[in-house]
Amino acid sequence: MSKGRILIVDNRPxxxxxxxQALEREGYEVREAYTPEDASEKFETGxxxxxxxxxRLKDENDEKxxxxxxxxxxxxxxxxxxxxxxxxxxxxxxxxxxxxxxDEKGLPPAEDFISKGEGLELLVKAVNNxxxxxxxxxxxxxxxxxxxxxxxxxxxxxxxxxxxxxxRQRALEVEDLFRKLLSDSIQAVVRSAPQGxxxxxxxxxxxxxxxxxxxxxxxxxxxxxxxxxxxxxxTRYVAGRVEPYYAQKLPFAQTLHYxxxxxxxxxxxxxxxxxxxxxxxTHTSEDIQRTLxxxxxDTLKFWYRAQCQQSEESLNSFYRRQLGLTEEHHGEDALIxxxxxxxxxxxYLGLLRIEFKRxxxxxxxxxxxxxxxxxxxxxxxxxHDRRKLGPPVLTLVTHGDLNEDNILADRDGRAWPVxxxxxxxxxxLRDFVELEAxxxxxxxxxxDLQQLYTFEECLLAFGDFTESIQPQGFESADLQKAFAVIxxxxxxxxxxxxxxxxxxxxxLLFDAAWxxxxxxxxxxxxxxxxxxxxxxxxxxxxxxxxxxxxGTR
Amino acid sequence: xxxxxxxxxxxxxxxxxxxxxxxxNAWANAGKVDMEVDLEQALQRISVCLSRKRPYELIIMxxxxxxxxxxxxxxxxxxxxxxxxxxxxxxxxxxxxREAFDAGAVDFIVKSLxxxxxxxxxxxxxxxxxxxxxxxx
Numbered sequence: 001m002s003k004g005r006i007l008i009v010d011n012r013p014x015x016x017x018x019x020x021q022a023l024e025r026e027g028y029e030v031r032e033a034y035t036p037e038d039a040s041e042k043f044e045t046g047x048x049x050x051x052x053x054x055x056r057l058k059d060e061n062d063e064k065x066x067x068x069x070x071x072x073x074x075x076x077x078x079x080x081x082x083x084x085x086x087x088x089x090x091x092x093x094x095x096x097x098x099x100x101x102x103d104e105k106g107l108p109p110a111e112d113f114i115s116k117g118e119g120l121e122l123l124v125k126a127v128n129n130x131x132x133x134x135x136x137x138x139x140x141x142x143x144x145x146x147x148x149x150x151x152x153x154x155x156x157x158x159x160x161x162x163x164x165x166x167x168r169q170r171a172l173e174v175e176d177l178f179r180k181l182l183s184d185s186i187q188a189v190v191r192s193a194p195q196g197x198x199x200x201x202x203x204x205x206x207x208x209x210x211x212x213x214x215x216x217x218x219x220x221x222x223x224x225x226x227x228x229x230x231x232x233x234x235t236r237y238v239a240g241r242v243e244p245y246y247a248q249k250l251p252f253a254q255t256l257h258y259x260x261x262x263x264x265x266x267x268x269x270x271x272x273x274x275x276x277x278x279x280x281x282t283h284t285s286e287d288i289q290r291t292l293x294x295x296x297x298d299t300l301k302f303w304y305r306a307q308c309q310q311s312e313e314s315l316n317s318f319y320r321r322q323l324g325l326t327e328e329h330h331g332e333d334a335l336i337x338x339x340x341x342x343x344x345x346x347x348y349l350g351l352l353r354i355e356f357k358r359x360x361x362x363x364x365x366x367x368x369x370x371x372x373x374x375x376x377x378x379x380x381x382x383x384h385d386r387r388k389l390g391p392p393v394l395t396l397v398t399h400g401d402l403n404e405d406n407i408l409a410d411r412d413g414r415a416w417p418v419x420x421x422x423x424x425x426x427x428x429l430r431d432f433v434e435l436e437a438x439x440x441x442x443x444x445x446x447x448d449l450q451q452l453y454t455f456e457e458c459l460l461a462f463g464d465f466t467e468s469i470q471p472q473g474f475e476s477a478d479l480q481k482a483f484a485v486i487x488x489x490x491x492x493x494x495x496x497x498x499x500x501x502x503x504x505x506x507x508l509l510f511d512a513a514w515x516x517x518x519x520x521x522x523x524x525x526x527x528x529x530x531x532x533x534x535x536x537x538x539x540x541x542x543x544x545x546x547x548x549x550x551g552t553r
Numbered sequence: 554x555x556x557x558x559x560x561x562x563x564x565x566x567x568x569x570x571x572x573x574x575x576x577x578n579a580w581a582n583a584g585k586v587d588m589e590v591d592l593e594q595a596l597q598r599i600s601v602c603l604s605r606k607r608p609y610e611l612i613i614m615x616x617x618x619x620x621x622x623x624x625x626x627x628x629x630x631x632x633x634x635x636x637x638x639x640x641x642x643x644x645x646x647x648x649x650x651r652e653a654f655d656a657g658a659v660d661f662i663v664k665s666l667x668x669x670x671x672x673x674x675x676x677x678x679x680x681x682x683x684x685x686x687x688x689x690x
Binding site: 091092093095096097100101102103104105106108112113115 | 645646647649650651654655659660661663680681682
């Protein structure tokens with residue numbers, strides 16, 4: 001195995017061979033490029049660790065030709081951590097200034113600046129130095145995967161639907177990512193771990209060092225920007241603010257397409273924890289209520305005790321933006337198409353019919369027993385601010401994506417969140433709203449829409465957070481449990497300064513609309529569509545509740 | 554023209570009277586400017602300021618004030634590791650520039666800059682995370 005891949009970019013092919021030989025003697029693998037375009041192509045596809053770039057790539061005799069330096073600067077813009085070395089036959093102080101002056105984050109476009117006249121020895125020394133201090137790729141690390149895991153399987157999970165050749169290439173990149181991330185160990189035993197949502201994958205890794213083995217940790221890898229956002233949010237909002245059952249121990253690593261972040265448990269064993277989804281299914285509502293107390297009163301207390309800030313954005317606009325409802329594939333037309341599709345398949349959903357007209361005032365559901373109910377068309381509420389709250393809206397730091405997959409709970413009922421990609425300032429009740437939506441639409445197992453309708457009626461009967469409502473009209477233990485847990489969750493929400501039930505319902509409306517529009521329809525009507533129909537029913541009922549509210553004000 | 558916060562404190566190490574005036578004018582609205590003509594005296598002043606818990610935010614080091622750029626930067630950083638250092642030269646060479654950046658300077662400037670350019674450079678330098686603080690994977 002080579003010590004790393006180096007791209008030499010020089011418009012003079014005859015200048016490359018002796019450098020190539022010197023670097024290959026050191027154990028590096030060398031690729032060549034002769035123009036900026038050629039360099040970009042090799043950089044994108046070659047899994048390159050370091051580029052050595054000549055300044056003049058277009059005209060050797062033009063002292064104003066800085067095309068090589070410009071290429072380095074463009075790479076630096078996109079991949080600030082990628083190391084380059086400038087190598088030139090015409091050194092002067094201005095290109096040194098441009099190449100070596102650090103940006104605001106302290107990263108210079110080039111790690112070194114060398115004159116061709118200084119000899120090969122200096123170049124090799126500079127290359128070794130960059131690999132030792134910047135690339136830090138651990139080629140001594142041996143991986144042991146639990147079946148059926150492999151780097152290809154990880155790439156497969158991250159790049160589902162792409163060509164086999166792309167996935168093969170990406171598997172090598174994932175391996176690079178892990179070798180960069182785990183730079184000081186000799187063995188890594190990799191097992192699967194609870195998965196979150198949204199295109200990333202999590203793995204349980206136990207490292208072996210020369211002095212012994214470490215505690216297992218979670219390595220989360222995924223699309224470069226997404227994990228980088230999580231890394232940045234963790235540093236900004238989580239470290240020191242969330243009770244430290246979870247702590248980031250190692251720096252995160254990046255390659256061209258991926259990033260990885262490492263979490264290490266303090267005082268917990270990974271095998272003793274489970275995702276909230278399975279915890280919910282295997283525990284009583286009383287246990288779950290205690291766990292929610294723990295999550296909001298202990299783990300996240302610093303977020304909820306902080307001073308609120310006023311946002312200049314309305315609640316409607318905030319939820320639309322955060323949930324991606326402003327994007328075309330989740331926009332108004334997409335929601336209308338989904339409602340029409342559900343209407344056409346009403347009989348398969350256990351309904352006699354759903355009546356919906358794009359610009360009509362109402363949406364009508366007819367249940368199997370012949371009962372018919374009509375509620376407002378949710379489109380104007382979701383996309384046209386038929387009811388608008390704020391600005392200003394009170395905000396504080398929120399997790400931003402609290403759902404059954406993003407909370408871990410241990411045997412003692414302690415809980416803490418993971419996945420901080422969307423963490424940041426948001427409406428004060430955002431996390432409670434999202435968790436309630438997860439319970440309503442993901443954790444509830446009942447598929448009888450008539451029962452679910454009664455369940456929704458009860459949930460919307462609350463006039464304020466602390467009102468005592470008895471569940472009526474549904475007997476399933478599943479719904480009784482969900483009602484009790486949601487009732488408690490709302491009580492917890494009421495403890496947050498500035499909590500308003502109207503804002504809470506408005507948040508639920510957007511989350512329900514998101515459930516309807518967010519997942520692509522399948523060819524066969526199934527559980528997912530019942531979930532969507534339930535969310536549609538809920539959304540339209542919330543619209544009526546918001547109307548009533550406005551009428552009584 | 555840009556202005557600086559009143560708290561901004563700068564140390565110029567330079568035996569060049571003209572350059573001292575230029576820097577003084579460029580920093581006039583910014584805050585305190587201290588001047589020393591050589592490194593030895595500058596190090597003493599840095600120590601005194603640190604003992605009074607008033608560290609410098611920025612240090613400009615003229616290459617005329619030192620025979621060895623890298624050693625001088627290392628000596629300053631040994632006293633105040635976090636300080637941002639700008640190296641200035643009247644007759645810049647690429648080796649001077651490389652040595653300055655290799656040693657951890659946040660900028661290398663030419664003394665012929667006008668007051669506006671100098672202010673822009675110094676303002677920028679104040680907001681750079683020094684390279685040795687940045688973690689790279």
